Amino acid sequence: MTLPFVEMPGKRSYPPRQSDFTIKFWQGLADGVFQTTRCVKCEKLSFPPKPICPHCWSKETVWETLSGKGTLYSKTTVHAGPAVFKEELPYQVGIVDLDENIRIATRVLGDAKLDTPVEMVILKYEDGDLYAAR
Amino acid sequence: MTNNVAILGGAALPVGKWQGSSEDETQHLEHELLAKLVMDAMEDAGLEKSDISSMIFTLPRPYTQQKYFATFMANYLNLPCDGLVMEVLGNGMTPALAFQTAVDQVTLGRAKVALALGVNFESATSSYDHMMSSMRATGDVDFHTPFGFTPISWYAMDAVRYIHEFGSSREELASVAVKNRAHAMHNPIAQYRKPMTLDDVMAQRPIVDPLGLFEVPGRADGAVCIVVADEDVARATGKSYARIRGAGFYHEGAHQINEVPNDMIAFGSARRAGEKAYAQAGMTAKDIDFAELYAPCTIVEVLVSEALDLVARGEGGRMAAAGETSVGGRIPICTSGGLQSRGHPAYVTALYSYIEVLDQFRNRAGGRQVEGAGVGMTSAELGNYNAALVHILEAVQ
Numbered sequence: 001m002t003l004p005f006v007e008m009p010g011k012r013s014y015p016p017r018q019s020d021f022t023i024k025f026w027q028g029l030a031d032g033v034f035q036t037t038r039c040v041k042c043e044k045l046s047f048p049p050k051p052i053c054p055h056c057w058s059k060e061t062v063w064e065t066l067s068g069k070g071t072l073y074s075k076t077t078v079h080a081g082p083a084v085f086k087e088e089l090p091y092q093v094g095i096v097d098l099d100e101n102i103r104i105a106t107r108v109l110g111d112a113k114l115d116t117p118v119e120m121v122i123l124k125y126e127d128g129d130l131y132a133a134r
Numbered sequence: 135m136t137n138n139v140a141i142l143g144g145a146a147l148p149v150g151k152w153q154g155s156s157e158d159e160t161q162h163l164e165h166e167l168l169a170k171l172v173m174d175a176m177e178d179a180g181l182e183k184s185d186i187s188s189m190i191f192t193l194p195r196p197y198t199q200q201k202y203f204a205t206f207m208a209n210y211l212n213l214p215c216d217g218l219v220m221e222v223l224g225n226g227m228t229p230a231l232a233f234q235t236a237v238d239q240v241t242l243g244r245a246k247v248a249l250a251l252g253v254n255f256e257s258a259t260s261s262y263d264h265m266m267s268s269m270r271a272t273g274d275v276d277f278h279t280p281f282g283f284t285p286i287s288w289y290a291m292d293a294v295r296y297i298h299e300f301g302s303s304r305e306e307l308a309s310v311a312v313k314n315r316a317h318a319m320h321n322p323i324a325q326y327r328k329p330m331t332l333d334d335v336m337a338q339r340p341i342v343d344p345l346g347l348f349e350v351p352g353r354a355d356g357a358v359c360i361v362v363a364d365e366d367v368a369r370a371t372g373k374s375y376a377r378i379r380g381a382g383f384y385h386e387g388a389h390q391i392n393e394v395p396n397d398m399i400a401f402g403s404a405r406r407a408g409e410k411a412y413a414q415a416g417m418t419a420k421d422i423d424f425a426e427l428y429a430p431c432t433i434v435e436v437l438v439s440e441a442l443d444l445v446a447r448g449e450g451g452r453m454a455a456a457g458e459t460s461v462g463g464r465i466p467i468c469t470s471g472g473l474q475s476r477g478h479p480a481y482v483t484a485l486y487s488y489i490e491v492l493d494q495f496r497n498r499a500g501g502r503q504v505e506g507a508g509v510g511m512t513s514a515e516l517g518n519y520n521a522a523l524v525h526i527l528e529a530v531q
Contacts, residue, residue, distance in 0.1 A: 004438055013280070014282070016275075016279075037221040047277075048277040054393075069150050069302070072294040073295065074292070076290035076291050076293075076294055077342070078283075078287050079342065080284050082265035083262040084284070086262065091282055094291065094363050095398070102395075103393055103394065104393075105281070106281055107281045111347060114298045130280055
C-alpha cells in the first residue's frame with residue numbers, strides 16, 4: 001500500500017530531524033509508505049512512531065503500514081507565520097483522524113470539509129519528504 | 135495557623151511596549167521596573183521587607199538581558215530568604231505556576247509571606263522571529279513544526295471545529311473581543327483601550343482563519359508582583375484580602391492533540407481542574423461572581439468558560455454576544471479586558487489575573503467594577519488547554 005506523491009517546489013522550510021529509530025519513517029515516505037509503530041504487548045498503535053509504547057510503557061514495538069485514509073477533524077489557514085515559513089504563506093494545516101483511530105496534525109491541501117474523508121499524500125521537496133492530507 | 139493562604143497585595147506595570155533596543159540612548163531595565171513594583175506591592179499589602187521569606191519568579195524571556203534573574207534580584211533587593219528563591223517556566227502557565235509555588239511555600243510553612251513576581255520583555259523581537267521559538271513550544275518539533283503550526287493555529291482549529299459542531303457564528307465569537315475591549319476601556323493598565331465595534335473586529339486582516347487581528351493577542355511587555363501570605367498575617371494587617379478557597383490542576387497527558395481521537399474542544403483538563411477547585415471550595419459555578427480566564431483568543435474564552443460550567447456547552451459565543459459575560463451581565467468574564475485588550479505579556483499574563491481579582495475585591499475597579507464581587511475564579515493553561523490550573527478566591531473584608 002503506497003501513497004500518491006505531490007511534487008513541491010524548493011526545499012522544506014523546517015526539515016524534521018531523524019533518529020536511528022525514526023529514520024525508517026522518513027525513508028519510508030520516499031517509497032510512498034506511511035507507517036507507524038504498534039505495541040507488541042498491548043497492541044495499541046501510536047503516532048508519531050516510537051521505540052516505546054506510551055500506553056502500557058512496553059519497550060517493544062513493531063512497524064506497521066497505515067492505510068493513509070482518514071477524516072478531517074479541523075483545519076485552518078495560517079496567514080501570519082514564523083520567519084522560515086514566510087515564502088509559503090498562506091498555507092493550510094489541519095487535524096486528521098486516521099481510519100486506524102489515530103489523530104495526527106499535518107499540512108492540508110485542497111478544500112476538504114470537516115468530517116469528510118481525506119487521503120494522505122507524500123510531499124516531495126528537493127531535499128526530502130513531508131506528508132499532507134487532501 | 136489556619137493554613138489558609140491569602141493574596142494581600144499586588145502591583146503591575148501597564149501592559150505595553152517597555153523593552154528598548156541597543157539603538158536607544160537609554161532603555162528600561164527589567165530589574166529597575168520590577169524592584170519598584172515589589173515596593174508598591176508590599177505597600178499595598180501593608181507589610182515590611184523583613185516579612186518576606188520566599189520569592190518565586192517567572193522565567194524571563196530569552197530576549198531579556200539579565201540572566202539568573204531570581205538570584206540577581208535577591209541581591210538587587212538585598213533580601214535574604216529562608217524559603218525558596220527560584221524561577222518557574224511552564225509556557226502560558228508560567229505565572230500561575232509561580233503563584234502556586236509561592237502559595238505552596240506558605241502552605242508548607244516555609245514562609246509566612248512569599249512573592250510571586252516577574253518581568254516579560256519581548257516586544258523588541260519581531261513576531262516572525264518570536265514565532266521561530268514559539269512554534270517549537272506548541273507541538274512536536276519533528277512531526278508538527280515542519281508543517282508550520284503556530285501557537286494560535288491550534289486555537290483557530292478549535293474555532294473551526296466549534297463553529298462546525300455548534301453552529302455558532304463568526305460574529306458571536308468576535309463579540310468576545312468587543313466585550314473585552316469594553317472592559318479594557320476602564321482598565322488603566324490595559325494595552326488597548328480605544329472603543330471598538332463588532333464591525334472593527336470583523337474588518338481586520340486574517341491571522342489564522344477564522345480569527346482576525348483583533349481576536350488574537352497582541353505581543354507586549356509587562357511586570358507584576360503579587361504578595362501572598364498566611365491568612366493570620368493577612369488578618370493582622372487589618373486590610374481586606376483574597377482568600378484562596380480552592381485550587382485544581384490537571385494535565386491530560388497530551389500535547390496540543392491527543393493521539394487517540396477525543397473531543398478536542400471540550401477542554402477536558404479545564405473541566406477536571408475546575409471540578410477539583412469547586413470541590414475544595416465547596417462551591418459550584420453559581421457561586422462565582424466573576425472569572426478572569428486565561429484565553430489568548432476569543433474562542434479559547436468561549437471554550438474554557440464552557441468547561442468551567444460558567445456558560446452552557448455550545449452557548450459561549452452566543453452568551454458573549456448577548457452580554458451575559460459583560461460587566462453587569464450574569465457572569466462577567468475577563469473584566470480586565472482579557473488577553474486581547476488588557477494584553478498578553480505571556481510569561482507574566484496570569485499574574486495580571488490576580489491583580490484583577492484584588493482590584494475587584496477591593497472595589498477599586500472603577501468602570502469595570504463587578505457589583506458585590508465576593509468570589510472570583512482564575513485559570514491558566516498549557517498547550518491547547520491540555521493542562522489547566524484553576525483557582526477560586528473569596529473576598530475577606
